[in-house]
Amino acid sequence: MTDGYRGVTALVTGASKGLGRAYALELARRGARVILLARSDGSLRELAAEIRERHGGPDAEVITGDLAAPDGPERVLRELRDRGLTVDLLLNNAGAGSVGPFLGRPLEPQVRSVGLNVVGLIVMTHAIGAELVARGSGGIINVSSTAAFQPMPYQASYAATKAFVLSFTEALAEELRGTGVHVMAAHPGAVATGFFDGTSATIDSRAADTPAIVAARTLDDYARRRAASYPGRAMNRALTWPPRLLPRTVVARVTGNLNRRRRMHEVVDLA
Template identity: 50%
Template sequence: MVKQIRFSYKGKFALVTGASKGLGKAYAEELAARGSNLVLVARSKSELEALAEALRRDYKVRAEVIQADLGDLSAPSRIVESLERMGIELDLLINNAAVGYSGKFFSRSVEEELTPVIVNAHSLVALMHVLGKKMMARGSGGIINVASNGAFQPIPYNATYTATKALVLLLSEAVAQEIKGSGVRVMIASPGPTATEFFTQSPTTVKLEKMDSAQSVARRTLDDYIRGKVLSYPGRFSTRAGTWISRILPRELTTALAGHISKSMGFDR
């Protein structure tokens, strides 16, 4: 049983990547509702500014905007520089931004296949390391890295995306153990299919109403962080149960089964 820790979001400063839409926006709104000040990071400055204005108006919190494309290798260092100019010391980092392309690996250009590696892995590791090191120096703070239920096994037709999410999962679990007792915590959120633009822009045949809402995933993630969890499954129970398959079946069979499900969902196109 996970012991609930003493923590309040009120008055804390949280940075959310990919905050302009989808799950990132839901995290920002849920944090603001709990009294957190925000640093919102994404590519779209106009969408970020509109969200920041709404959060200030509705929740009376401070909300700052940093426009950055995490597909640019220099973006993490520029984000850190912006925080230093603002004089903001983060209490919580939520690495939420992610890019994923479905389809056969060799059907896309190498540039397209490298984009998720840069956004989902390189930029996440860079922000986690630089901002996490500052937290370690003062002995307080937290990091929530958003992985996926797809991180637990290879998934054909989502090969690069799920591989990057496996890196997020394994890295975060390892670091969480390394820093145990330091005053800094790392938690992994592993949601399943969530009703966001991520799926509306994909060829999947699964209806959004069959998925978890971004709001419920955000709420459950933040509740699990308070509970002191290292690994959060903020979606429906079937999402968590699906991750057990890779622990039971032979790996080749698991991959074949995952590929069959992925294909049935329309991701092979």
């Protein structure tokens, strides 16, 4: 399905690599004009050139910014205004998270990831959401995770940020029902990206979906006006159901055991 993206201007946060890069490429393939946002200016410019080469169409815009910095989201919003860019689809994809025992890992990256995954996301949503409602069209996709559905020992602060994104997005979707603005959460399972780069943790490639497939399915679900997207393999979605039914202490115990089996309690940074 490609319907609904031609002529749309989409702001993709975290577009320099991984899933965000795949979202930007897929949006451009479907005819959208993309605004690429991340901290790595060089990677964004290379992607903009690749989009021009592969898909032609309107030039991709590049905005370099740090959404975890205290004034980062405001600076990005100011740049959008100064450049006269109007966003029809906000794709809040940028995200980060620590892995390993909460008390045994440095605090600063965890605080920064809460700033990015939670504060950056709601500041962008507040400003752009108001513009969308005023125009009565467009939408927001918030990238959450299957990690949102249960507490996750050894990814404690990360899973908590994704639970925030899940709850926030469901509530906002209901508030905006009938305004013409569609709000959807996407819940990928494991995706083959560099999410754990710099640590001894790895993503099992046999259990991971490709960024391209996850991006395409998310955009199909948004085009169908779904409330939520589970863009990975079917098992990922099925595994979100037991945590909704079982006592939370049991869920935390089971998840902790699984993550210990994956040696996540022993994760270290790589030099």
